Every structure is written in C-alpha cells, then in structure tokens.
Amino acid sequence: MQGAAPHMQIMAILKIARLGHPVLLRVAEPVSDPTAPDMQRLIADMVETLEDANGLGLAAPQVHRSLRLFIWRVGDAVAAIFNPDITPLDGPMAASFEGCLSIPGLRGEVSRPSRIAFRGLDAAGEPIAGTAEGLAARVMQHEYDHLEGVLYPMRMTDLSRLGFTEELARSQE
Ligand code: NI
Numbered sequence: 207m208q209g210a211a212p213h214m215q216i217m218a219i220l221k222i223a224r225l226g227h228p229v230l231l232r233v234a235e236p237v238s239d240p241t242a243p244d245m246q247r248l249i250a251d252m253v254e255t256l257e258d259a260n261g262l263g264l265a266a267p268q269v270h271r272s273l274r275l276f277i278w279r280v281g282d283a284v285a286a287i288f289n290p291d292i293t294p295l296d297g298p299m300a301a302s303f304e305g306c307l308s309i310p311g312l313r314g315e316v317s318r319p320s321r322i323a324f325r326g327l328d329a330a331g332e333p334i335a336g337t338a339e340g341l342a343a344r345v346m347q348h349e350y351d352h353l354e355g356v357l358y359p360m361r362m363t364d365l366s367r368l369g370f371t372e373e374l375a376r377s378q379e
Pocket of ligand 1: 305306307308348349352
C-alpha cells in the first residue's frame with residue numbers, strides 16, 4: 207500500500223485582501239523565526255495562492271498576515287524573503303504599468319528605480335543579498351511597498367494612467 211506519505215501536506219489557497227481592507231495600509235511586523243512551522247506553512251500557502259492567481263509576486267499582508275515576508279517569481283521558481291531591505295542603485299527611473307492582486311482588473315503606470323540591491327533572510331532563515339533590475343526590481347519594490355502599507359496607486363503621479371487592464375489593452379497601452 208502506497209498511502210500516508212510522510213511529506214504529505216495540505217496546502218491552501220488563501221483569501222487575498224483587496225483595496226480598502228485596512229491590513230493593506232498597515233506597516234508589517236518583522237518575523238523573528240522564518241523557520242517556524244507557521245512561517246513554512248505560510249510560504250507554502252502563499253506560493254499556492256500566487257500560482258492560482260497567476261501573479262508575479264505576493265506579500266504576506268495581502269493574505270491578511272501583517273508580517274515582513276514576500277514571495278516573487280524567479281523564472282519557473284518562486285523565491286521568498288523575510289525582513290527585506292531594498293536600496294535603489296544608481297541608474298535611471300523606469301515607468302511601467304503595474305497590476306496588483308489586491309486591485310484586480312486595474313493597471314497603473316508607476317515610476318521606480320530600475321536597479322536595486324536587496325537583502326534579507328530566505329525561507330531557511332539564512333541571509334541572502336543580491337541585486338535586481340528590470341521587471342524583477344519592479345516586482346520586488348512593489349512587494350516591499352506592501353510591507354510598508356503602500357499600494358501602487360499611492361505611487362502614481364498621473365492618475366490618468368490608471369485604467370482597467372482590458373481597456374488599456376484595447377487602446378494599445
Ligand atoms: Ni500588489
């Protein structure tokens with residue numbers, strides 16, 4: 207008989223908080239032990255939720271946990287970072303349209319530094335550091351903002367560049 211695999215784990219698709227929920231405006235708390243079972247389970251559930259929603263990144267406050275943790279896609283994998291620091295590097299600002307799983311159906315143009323350095327703790331609680339540019343830098347800054355209670359429309363300087371994804375696609379944005 208094959209059943210009862212010891213690694214069997216029930217993962218869950220979590221409910222995503224939408225614009226207007228106060229958890230999205232809160233400054234999230236640092237995580238003292240990323241290796242705690244509760245945090246490992248949270249990562250697994252967030253990965254499941256991200257994949258179900260077909261997103262690029264997801265921050266813990268978006269799933270109603272006000273903690274300094276986000277995940278993001280790196281190629282076919284998903285990386286996690288706890289207690290991140292992000293520093294802009296020299297280089298131009300870049301303007302591009304962003305979406306957010308907490309603001310479904312909409313996109314808006316946001317200008318952000320195009321290159322960043324980051325550091326924090328990985329899912330094993332080990333220090334990680336690196337640099338990112340382009341889309342990865344944008345996603346990481348967007349997710350980091352969630353930990354500070356900032357949503358991308360709060361970064362927009364021209365609200366005429368906010369619209370429904372379908373309409374923007376129709377007008378070739
Ligand atoms: Ni978002």
